[in-house]
Amino acid sequence: MVTRLLYKSKAAFPPYSVVDVDILRQAAPQNSENSISGFLVRSGWDYLQILEGPEPHIRSLAARIREDERHFGFHEILQDETTERSFVDWSMGYLDLSGGKSWLTKTLPDLTCDSSDDIKQMTLIELKRTALEQERRL
Numbered sequence: 575m576v577t578r579l580l581y582k583s584k585a586a587f588p589p590y591s592v593v594d595v596d597i598l599r600q601a602a603p604q605n606s607e608n609s610i611s612g613f614l615v616r617s618g619w620d621y622l623q624i625l626e627g628p629e630p631h632i633r634s635l636a637a638r639i640r641e642d643e644r645h646f647g648f649h650e651i652l653q654d655e656t657t658e659r660s661f662v663d664w665s666m667g668y669l670d671l672s673g674g675k676s677w678l679t680k681t682l683p684d685l686t687c688d689s690s691d692d693i694k695q696m697t698l699i700e701l702k703r704t705a706l707e708q709e710r711r712l
């Protein structure tokens with residue numbers, strides 16, 4: 575089984591900041607080393623990240639990320655166990671959707687742990703769709 579964590583937070587730096595590049599440079603090799611797959615979306619001041627991997631690694635990474643001063647307001651949307659990874663192809667994918675009009679950018683501001691299961695599942699589906707679309711464009 576694989577642990578899956580979806581959280582959102584507020585960025586401490588504006589969109590298109592070099593800070594996001596620093597985060598990615600740091601995260602990608604560490605995630606690969608720890609069998610973690612993940613995808614980070616930025617939309618305005620909102621971050622949304624999915625992380626998948628062995629439970630102890632996800633737990634310790636989440637604790638580190640929570641304390642990171644490059645963002646604040648870490649809010650867990652869902653954590654569960656799954657048999658299959660959805661983001662196996664990404665150690666740390668990233669996309670800035672700032673200014674866009676997608677379902678994700680519209681939904682993100684109001685997304686919480688109390689959102690319905692349908693909204694949470696739709697968020698995961700849209701995240702995957704966004705990741706695949708970006709890959710096709712590269």
Ligand SMILES: Cc1cc2nc3c(=O)[nH]c(=O)nc-3n(C[C@H](O)[C@H](O)[C@H](O)COP(=O)(O)O)c2cc1C
Nearest residue numbers: 597600601604605612621623638639642644645666
């Ligand atoms: C929004 C956001 C997402 C992050 N995602 C990851 C990640 O997926 N993997 C990772 O290793 N670090 C990630 N980091 C960086 C961690 O918070 C931390 O700085 C990094 O893991 C290094 O920790 P260490 O210095 O204790 O080794 C993220 C930071 C932020 C602000």
